[in-house]
Amino acid sequence: MPRRLTVATMMMSFRGFVLVSGGGVDGFDPARKAYSLGEVVTNGTGIVSDFILAEERTRRKDPANNFKYYTGGWNITNVHYWSSVLYSAFPLLIVAALWFLLFGFTLILMCCCFCCCPRNNNSYSKTVYFLSLVLVILTLIAVCLVCGVLFDGQERLHKGNSETLEFIVDRANYTVGNLRIFASTMVDAKNVNLERQFIISPALRSDIDQLHRKLNYSANELAVKTNDNSHKIEELLYRMRLLLVIVAAVMLALALLGSLSSLIGCQCFVSFLLVVGWFIVTVTLLTSAVFLLLHNVYSDTCTAMEEWVEHPQEHTAIDDILPCVDYQTANQSMYRSKEVVFQVVDGVNNVVSSIANRNFEPGKAPFTGPNYNQSGPLVPLLCNPFFANTTSRKCSFVEIDLANATQKYKEYICTVDEFITPSGSTVERCTSVGRLTPKIYDQIAAAIQVGFGIYHYGPFLTDLQDCSFVRQTMKDITNNNCPGLEKYSMWVYIELVMVSSTMMLSIIFWAIYTREKRQRKFVKDHDFLRRYPLVPPQPIPISAP
Template structure:
């Protein structure tokens, strides 16, 4: 589960932010106190929310399937479930289900198993080599083609490891960049969402203060605005805090992963290249250090490969799930509990309330226009007369009729977008007493009050569809559509490069380690020949000058029919016991005749003089020889003598080298 949670931080982190945002876009630029609105004061959907989305609206769920259960990424997530006796998991994408994470973790099990097997098997091999002198290598007397083949293989494996380091570097850079781009896109959506919520809160709060010629919003409406503002402020603050906290955590994890991959790529490249150079140049002791380091690092790369396979599976599952949910947002899926979308009835009720508030504000504005601005009564009882005159001021167009259905504006009405510009032409200059001293229907103070009411109406009319889309998941669908279209392919491509690079590195360095050991063993045998210690000389000579039967120096060596050489007394005692087989090979002898080996006898005497060993002369017993049967120059005798002379000569030269 820990591996699954780590994958969730990276693969689902961005997705979780989207779920918390519910929709988003770019931040609206509105300075404080700037309440004169027109169509240019608000960000358009094309420049903000749907900057990356297709022009056409997202596909709508088919009616027959809209409420039916839908398993997200069903085909992709059919994997063995480790927690359920390796049965095939069929629950689809569901980040709240531990069995889903168990099936995702199974995809990377091969990497972790290889890491464990490699760590223990190679460790045991090194232990056997150290304790039991077990070794493999290229024989010095072997064919030069074999040594050349080993060199070529080592070069190929080193190049493979180097290629993997390059792929890992490129892949991690692509993956890191795509994750940050996706995160920036989602955070941008969050920031704009927060700004919209704060804008709506500001406009609703300002609506409470609207006073157009002593005409206010009803008290019950003002109370509802207070309650709504509290909820909107809490939602905006929570969303902003959670977004910043989550984005910082994701950035920290992604940066850490990037550093780890860069270090692995650099260290493995240095290890492979320097190890190749040391193997070719023959630095045995330095190679042992690199062999131990490579043993541990290969296990680490195998484990990393398994971890990134899990991450790749989680990202792919999430992208597939988002893509399928975009087509059927109202279906019952694993996203239903995380991202519940409001049904059509609730959405219509919210829209009705928004339209009702807009209609009330428009009525307040038009009442003031018809009863005050366009009034020509000059009676003293008319408290709203301030010497207004000139053409009648056009009323404000309500986008809805009395039944709150959309309507077209009449030619004499002004819309929310141009009301402030048109009404400015009907503003008069006023005296110190507040009366118009120039033609006009409204004073600057009344103009400001009217425009403030229009601002709130325009804001509600502009933001209501966005807030409704927040409820019915339209903008979440558009955001998911943007992520799956523009970001998921690049994320998966970067992860594949990382996995491919890790596979090349681990396999290449693993094979390089085996060949490094081969080269180290060959160098060790060379040292045994050219740098032999005095104690090793004795062991070396024992094989040539000591009798296999008596385990003593062969002062009177004889060679039997099989070509083996023994001390005369020992072999005669062997024959006396009616044994007609070779003591060493067990081969049945054709006869028991033997011939003196004078060459070896001379070597034994030289060795005794060299080692200052005093020996008694052999007894002058009758020699049981048949020279005519096994001539001293026969093939067996000659070969045996040649091998002994070569071995002993090599030992004597080593002794001279040591004494020098």
Template sequence: MASLRRRRSLFPFLVILFLSFFLSTFSSPIPDGSSHSHQLSTLPGFLHERKLLQTAEAPTEASSHSSTTLILAANRTRRKDPLNDFKYYEGGWNITDPHYLYSVSYSAAPPIIVAMFWFIFFGIYLCCVCIWRCCCCGRLKPHGYSPAAYIASLLFLILITVTAIVGSIILFEGQAEFEMSVADIISYILHKADYVIETLQSVFNYLLSAKNIGIGPLTLPPDLLGTIQFTQNNINAVADNLHKVTGASSEDISNLLTPLRIPLIHVTAFMLALVIFGFFLSLGGMQCLVYFLLVVGWIAVTFVFVASGLFLLVHNAVEDTCVAMDDWLLNPNAHSALESIIPKADNQTARTILMDTKQITFALVNETNTAITNVFNADMQPSAGPLFFNQTGPHVPVLCMPLNANLTEVPCLTGEVNFTNASEVWKGYVCEVSTTGICITPGRITPEAYTELISSLNVSYALYEYGSFLVDLVDSTYVKETFMDISNNFCPSLRHSTKMMCVGFIMVAAASMLSLISWMSYGRERRRRKYAMKRMNQFPPPPPLPPKGYYIGGRGKY
């Protein structure tokens, strides 16, 4: 029986040693298994909704795309792929690729495997303890009390409880920072997308206004009106695609991460309460309740290890995404999987919108200058009909033409007015008119013609100013700025918060596991101490012997 008690006292420490060895084993690369076919498991619903890949691509297909698609975070995402016989995944960051999704999920396997072995082996141990307590507890008495072992078990119990509390604090701090970071990044992506969509809508509205622009008898030619309609259709297509993809990305992030808050908060709070409650019950010697908490804790620790695996997956996915953004910023013109988050505008479509907008700007300015030169500055006779309104006085300066006929930039000429001061300059050439629309004071522009000039000026100026935005749309500057801001301003906090959560979960899981063991260890030492104190009270030690050379009941020496 003594050997049985020694083996039983060593079992908790053997369990700890075994779990540590197993964790380190599964953290190392796993040899390739034999080739066999795999069935592709069902992907999360949000991937199906976004019409992402449904089947795994063969490695040769991935390599064939590598010449046209930038492989992102290639070194970091090189993990074992369960869908490909546990060979290394080489496709880089790509949330649309099931191989990437399963490889990053596989990186969270160690805590889940530890949870499985904990559940099995500690469950077997609890069964053995129950059998031993039921069969032998009534016949065997605790003995072998050691004050040093009692103090050590008590200090270990206190240390583990404090560790669980610290881990919970780290976990809650990381969770608060993570929620704030996710909310900020979703808000930023939506704000950036809204800015682009609103600007495109403004261009759309100015193009709509350009259809109705006319100065006197001059209007835009029919072929240019068709160009305006075509450009509006392209703008709608770009804006709709951007709105759908960024909206879906933000919704997917929220739908994927928000449910994780429930196990994070509830499981952590429950484990913290369990550890603290078990600590006080152990100190109070309420062994029946401690045994009940051991069973509850056995199951709860399993869930905590599983939850730590889930957040290890989140941490790895966040790290992968941030590294992928950094890689893309080094080669921003290449196509990449990041377009599934914030899409680049189709280069040809964006370039067509830019050139058409320049063409319309050129036509509007040309129409304005034609009216000024051939109508307002011409000394018409009454026989000219509607073109005559008694225009007199100095000539009206023409508007600066910012574009050549080939739609390249050109500086203003001397004597031309620019977009910013044209309205004020032309106001000085407006005359007063009679009821028939004839100038009765010196001037070359009637109030009605001035209104038409200003309408044309505003539309052409707006379209010209939006040219820089459209250039950014062509070369994807807005995408580069977005990813650069996310990489510099949001990724550090995301990385830090997910790392804190992983550390906190591991601390809570390990401390909870050790707490169960420390409850048993301290309870055993407490029973031994209690039994030893009881024995001392029942059988007090004999009085010390008198010094040698004296006899009892006598006086002095022999």
């Protein structure tokens, strides 16, 4: 049986859609456990209700619990869930066992009769002969058609599985990319300076270094796990597809060889094919049981994802394998990002208010420090989206938004002339109306770009923290991928049952037709000998000389 089956394996790859701490993805609330039968769980401070996912869909008898109905819902960490799912394929296992035993006993009986009691009789029915001939041809056509449908069904199922996996990998790579860009932007913010002064406080610079290491570790871990899991699942999907292709090809070849051999009367080869067909039909029935199980897991998982998306506040079994919230790293990332944005914007506004917007007597020397002959309309302040305590803040109508600040500030750039001060340093002096030299503007623009970049990733961090990102991913899978996966997995297991059934009938009709053909030949030979008996040659009399 496929390793915990495809959808269950895909679900585990969602574990990377979270910010992880130094301990990896398993650093979530230890009070969360795997739930056996949907009971209520306490966490020491109160009672937490466990919302049961796909409760009606997963209500099946559980042989591991005295055949009582399983009521724990979808939970791939629960042995009772897997026991109940396995039991759903029990009817096909029974059919496979009965076929193996009964037809095997029949083959042994036929062999004993042929070897120990080799006799022919006159029992021959034209009706049975022609009817078995027609049925051999019809079952051959049926097997060919069902094998063609099975090949098409496996192709559709493989395509649906591959598209689902590709979508999950793309979302994981999107997360990795955003984490790395965010970490890199935070480092850039640490090094931003205006007028040779760093605008990020030393304490925050140290925190950024620690956060950068954690974020890089998280991104690298997610990238490695995504790559490993995707390759494992691709290998699993390939093997599953190969199995179905082999089943379809072998069944088709067996049907053609068996039917043709029985039609031309190759009794020994037909006997050999009866044994081969007996074994292959048993294997195909077992395969259909596995794919029935797979179909149930597909449907259970899709229903569970849909209900999980619809109940964001409930604690469910998915929360145990997808710890969406790693409060330590997620909150630290969000808090530090807000601090950085606040300090960057505050630093820009300090430069604007204390340098660019200061007025000096026109043309008065020396043009050093804050005096570089700036003049003209005052430069508006940059809108700071946060207060000092990192709570959200609304912009006033006179402030410039981060998104278009660099364009607005271009209007305040002056034309400059460079000259050397008595100390030997080169400075810029405005020779036209304006309050920002190109050098100061470049520094401000770089700071704004970094601040806006970090602010831009705020919603991304929020989505990771409250699981919105994973919920949206699951919603997309539920809407776009699940209908096809459920339909085509059902097609495949039904087609496997059909090809097994038609091959069963075909094998039986081979045996009947071969026997009738042998008996017909015996009867014809017997009638011929009766009509034209073989007269032994009479000695020719020799006349006396």
